[in-house]
Amino acid sequence: MGIGNIGIPGLILIVALALIIFGPKKLPEIGKAAGETLREFKKSANDLMSDDSDKKDSTKDNQE
Numbered sequence: 001m002g003i004g005n006i007g008i009p010g011l012i013l014i015v016a017l018a019l020i021i022f023g024p025k026k027l028p029e030i031g032k033a034a035g036e037t038l039r040e041f042k043k044s045a046n047d048l049m050s051d052d053s054d055k056k057d058s059t060k061d062n063q064e
Helices: 007-022 027-063
Strands: none
Touching: 007 027
C-alpha cells in the first residue's frame, strides 16, 4: 500500500490526528513552515536544473 492510496477518509484521519496532537493554534504555523520549506526546495531544485542546463549550453558552444 503506497502513499498514493490514502484516499479521503485517510486524509481526514491524518488531519484529525494532527489537530488533536498539535492543537488548532499550532496548525497554521506548521502549515506555513511546511509551505516555506517546499518553496525553498522547489527554488533550489530549479536553480540546480538551470545550472545544469547552463553548463550543457556552455560546453556545446565551446565545441562548435
